[in-house]
Amino acid sequence: MEKHTDVICPFCGTLCDDIEVHVEKGRVMEALNACKLGNAKFMSMNKKHRHLVPMVREGDGFVETTIEDAVERVARMLLDAKRPLLYGWATTECEAQSVGIELAEEVGGVVDSCASVCHGPSVLAIQDVGFPSVTLGEVKNRADLDIYWGSNPMHAHPRHMSRYSRYPRGYFRERGQQDRTVIVIDVRRTDTAGIADKFLQVSPGDDYELVNAFRTLLNDGDIPDEVAGVAKKDIEGALELMKTCQFGMLFFGVGLTMSPGKHRNIDNAISLVIDLNKYTKFSLMPMRGHYNVTGFSEVLTWQSGFPFGVDYTRGYPQYNPGETTSVELLSRGEVDAVFVVGSDPAANFPKKAVEHLAKIPSAVIEPHETPTTYLCDLKIPSAIAGIEVAGTAYRMDNVPIRVRKIMDPPAGLYSDREILKMILEKVREIKNGA
Amino acid sequence: MELEIKNGTVYDPLNKVNGDRMDILIKDGMIVKKLHGKHEVIDASGKLVMPGGVEIHSHFAGGKETAGRLLRPEDGARTVYPKRNGLRSGSGYSMPSSFTAGYLYAQMGYTMCNTPAMPPLFARHTHEELGDVPIVDKSAYPTFDGNWFVMRYLKEDDPDKLAACVAWFLRATKGLVIKLVNPGGTENWGWGKNAVGIDDPVIGFDVTPGEIIKGLAEVNERLKLPHSIHLHPNNLGKPGNIETTIETLDLGKSIKTDKGRQSIYLTHAQFHSFGGDSWKNFESKADELAKYINSCDHVVCDTGNVTLDETTTMTSDGPMEYFLHNLTHLKWVNKDVELETAPGITPFIYSRKNPVHSVQWAIGLELALLIDDPFKVLLATDHPNGGPFTRYPRIIAWLMSEPYRRYYLEERVHKGAQKGSSLATLDREYTFSDIATVTRAGQAKALGLSELKGHLGVGAHGDVAIYDINPSEIDPSNDFKAVEKGFAKTVYTIKDGEIVVRDGEIVAAPQGRTYWANPVVDHELDREMLKDVEQYFKKYYSVNLANYPVQKEYLERGREIQIDARDVK
């Protein structure tokens, strides 16, 4: 049996790096320290369902093809399109993302990540007002107040609280849990709310009003007896905790970014945190979902200057969220081919966008069957980053970690990076030939 | 591959070549005495030839640098660089994207760039990004200002483990230089506090900024590092901070070095040369700092020129960035890093019409003109903090031309600059040799890399910049516009003997080297120290020790500078 220690879990943005994986004869026996979600990801390696060769649509079904043929098809699809969309990237390593960006630039397409359907509003808000934040170790060592707003880590980031916020002992928080207070703000009493010291139930869609109430009180204004379904005294009580803590932290999830108001909610929440810095140290952080959605925004930003929704059709990077972002481009029918890598837009895009996606030429690189692979014209299976391929990923606090390779991919499978490189070379070959 | 650069007018201060007409020969990437085979010839008659430029302090790549780009799409939209000649596209006025930064530096004749504030925990990011900065050689300076191990060993008075631990961090982060940013202040910022003087307490650690600076300056020499400590002192950007600056520099007086260089490198001196006690009576104290530096030999500084542009400030000085944000109310990013440091970012609009900004502009130039020896005052804007590095040609022209400065003082900037500084009284004009010193030779020497960099003698890297300026015809004092234009783009930039820029256009974009220091201390000591590191990692870091050091995959052309420091035990 091989024992791999310090393995990184390539599942959620918590990016736990203390997993111990036992592998025997190419099978994962155990993934110690991983939560239920992480464990499931490692154990899924043992399932028999993986495709090993590319499949191309023919009539109602798919037929097998070679990697060379698949690569050429993607290359031609991207070159034939006026404005192809290269979408996804949240579940692959930065080195692959980097090749993907170069490919988008080479074919003059749009490159975008799932930020536009999860934390894109957070980025817009950051670009409006800024972003006072810290790394997760700061939270562990210093925080005496943690707020989770529109986020249910017990389910979506199961080890977040045990590693960084509610439970661990830190340098200045030697007693761990006893030294810390947790507030949960959500539209329903989640399991996370169940272990919080304080729970504020905000009425659905009214997050903005509640943030405003905090800010109004903080800046010496007055509020009605109830705001957004929360009693004034509870708002005041929570605010008092925020003002008097030594180190406060606001973690926010899609409950806040995707509720009505979207980036205005986050704008306002960031402004609240900035205001609180007049009283004490206060910071915030988005609870990023996929393990490397942050990495994509890092790579794209240092290479192009912009974090998502970058349009290369004019030969230089252009960024205009709402115009150069996937959902809008698809819904308005403004792209004429889609290439998906490491994502499943068919499962989480609005209906109109998915309908257009189904109409235009499409290809996907993806280890597993997903709703998107059912819709597309060509699917190329790949090795699984973080288990079969090493590379860089960025945790939700932007800390870069090298995910490990703990087993070989099945024979014949390439990594996303290798496949993308082949496509890029083929594109250049075709361009030069023409 | 052999190359002959014929008949140029050469300025190579480290070899005392001062405008001589001579040929430079390059073989296999190095400067040589003789060529044997068939070789390419560049006719440099009537052209200015210098060693490749060396950037000693520029925030062109790293975690906060990318956060700064993300914060400001308006800066990206302001200047775009379309894809051409098979190169990569990019964007950014004050903060160009990675590929573009490499191209722009090479086009100005620079062949080495060092990014000066790398939080160790983000080293992997920095190196990943450096890999996307083409052409130039590179290095990164890890920050130690709020390092918990450093403070612990200082408190325990264990200089040996302190040295071993610094060596470990350099190795783990693949860093070249000990960088300090607002020592102690960044740790206090964890509680929203700061440390403005060298005797202020660091909360929870029982040490002072002064002890951190002195302790690490001593460690630096025990580890025989090429460069000295690279210091951004406490109290940056506050009226009256000259006192703190001088007190800080005094700490280096007693530090012995057998390297023949400074024991303290003071970066962006402009931001640390303020007088007055409010913005109302704010004034330049460049004269005081210059007097100090002229009268000692343990300090080298860079100017930190303000170029009067709209820019994006980004430093590891979190409390200072918050202070700036409160002045301007512009958007603000903070990025405290566990056990290490606390970077921050906020945009800043320097205005010609603003008296304070105008005095700041004057201070950067005063320092360059008042410090006698150009090897002690190097040219840098602390890119992008004082302004983008693309402004270097203009600063060069200011330094070479009193009329150009006078025009700015009288017509362009706020009158306050005449009252608040001595610039109007300074008639010194830099020579081409001075310019070669403050843009390459001095940097190479201060960095301790002058065997390979910053000169054109035999054994140096074949890095050469050829400018379309004819020193025997031009009068820089009056033709300042031609000087500015001439330094903006080379006719040729040669990197390791390869032509990378021709007529101002990039023609090749090879990967540069990344230098890092590996001082090897006594093995037993190293083991003992590592036990502490292991324990701290388990308890306080959010990543495991095994996942912390930067793997070799991140340095495509890594160059380890191994140093025998086994006498540290």
Ligand code: SF4
């Ligand atoms: S919390 Fe996230 S990263 Fe950690 S083990 Fe669970 S799924 Fe994996």
Ligand SMILES: [Zn+2]
């Ligand atoms: Zn700096």
